[in-house]
Amino acid sequence: MTKKTQGRLIRNSKICDRIYIVGRGDWGGTPALTKKFDCNIYLIDGGSELALVDNGETFNLFKLRGNIASTGLDIRKIKKLLITHNHFDHVANTWLLKKALGAVVFAGKGSYFPLKVGRYFKNGSTIKVGDLSLKVYSVPGHTPDGFCFMTKIDGKKIVFTGDTVIGDQPKNGRGRVGWFNAMWGSNLKEYIKSLKFIKALDADIILPGHGLPQLTRKKCRSSMVNCLKRLNNFGNFKELESIIPLAFDRKGVEKCFSVGANRQVNLKIKFIKPPIKKK
Numbered sequence: 001m002t003k004k005t006q007g008r009l010i011r012n013s014k015i016c017d018r019i020y021i022v023g024r025g026d027w028g029g030t031p032a033l034t035k036k037f038d039c040n041i042y043l044i045d046g047g048s049e050l051a052l053v054d055n056g057e058t059f060n061l062f063k064l065r066g067n068i069a070s071t072g073l074d075i076r077k078i079k080k081l082l083i084t085h086n087h088f089d090h091v092a093n094t095w096l097l098k099k100a101l102g103a104v105v106f107a108g109k110g111s112y113f114p115l116k117v118g119r120y121f122k123n124g125s126t127i128k129v130g131d132l133s134l135k136v137y138s139v140p141g142h143t144p145d146g147f148c149f150m151t152k153i154d155g156k157k158i159v160f161t162g163d164t165v166i167g168d169q170p171k172n173g174r175g176r177v178g179w180f181n182a183m184w185g186s187n188l189k190e191y192i193k194s195l196k197f198i199k200a201l202d203a204d205i206i207l208p209g210h211g212l213p214q215l216t217r218k219k220c221r222s223s224m225v226n227c228l229k230r231l232n233n234f235g236n237f238k239e240l241e242s243i244i245p246l247a248f249d250r251k252g253v254e255k256c257f258s259v260g261a262n263r264q265v266n267l268k269i270k271f272i273k274p275p276i277k278k279k
């Protein structure tokens with residue numbers, strides 16, 4: 001990725017025709033668009049309806065709404081919330097957005113954490129967002145419920161990878177992948193299989209769960225090679241940066257989901273609801 005491209009992505013939320021980045025933390029030294037620890041939040045413009053890929057952690061809805069508005073698209077058209085995997089930094093706003101927008105939640109099965117889902121993804125099935133089709137594929141490894149989504153725009157294959165592929169990053173090195181933790185069901189064998197599968201998709205654009213996207217096929221390819229190298233080295237324990245033990249306990253996480261989020265519900269729904277236009 002050239003400096004020019006990075007600069008463009010930092011200033012401008014449009015990644016390519018019909019896809020925008022509307023939320024992002026400061027992972028890898030990129031300036032946060034929403035909250036510090038947020039995942040990347042993508043907005044898909046399907047014409048008659050919109051969808052969000054992941055939705056970040058709590059307390060960022062003002063900024064998120066502003067970022068969506070700055071694309072010129074109407075937040076009320078968001079009718080689908082697509083979840084790459086059920087980690088707090090990707091899903092904590094799900095309930096609020098679902099409630100405020102009347103959107104349907106789509107996610108994978110098998111998550112360690114609780115998340116009320118409207119529909120579960122089926123491996124290889126297609127989801128429509130307006131006139132765009134997204135193929136959904138099961139990619140366990142980082143978590144058992146991991147899914148990636150692939151769509152084609154202007155003949156280009158675009159793959160949303162969640163944390164399965166974070167890939168080459170300017171400040172954080174090559175081939176970054178999601179963290180491992182036995183508590184949330186990470187599995188090295190499955191992870192390598194999932195990476196090989198995504199590599200075989202041969203994407204033109206990879207949109208990861210954190211950090212900056214890969215915007216050319218050449219970069220996607222080399223980044224995938226580096227991801228696989230990293231995981232293949234994992235067994236040697238040389239790559240200690242990949243093994244970050246997290247001190248979450250289940251009760252603490254559940255508390256974040258239920259108590260902390262719900263307390264803010266009424267307040268937030270008021271703000272996320274777009275003002276009603278007077279005729």
Ligand SMILES: [Zn+2]
Pocket residue numbers: 085087142163178179
């Ligand atoms: Zn994750």
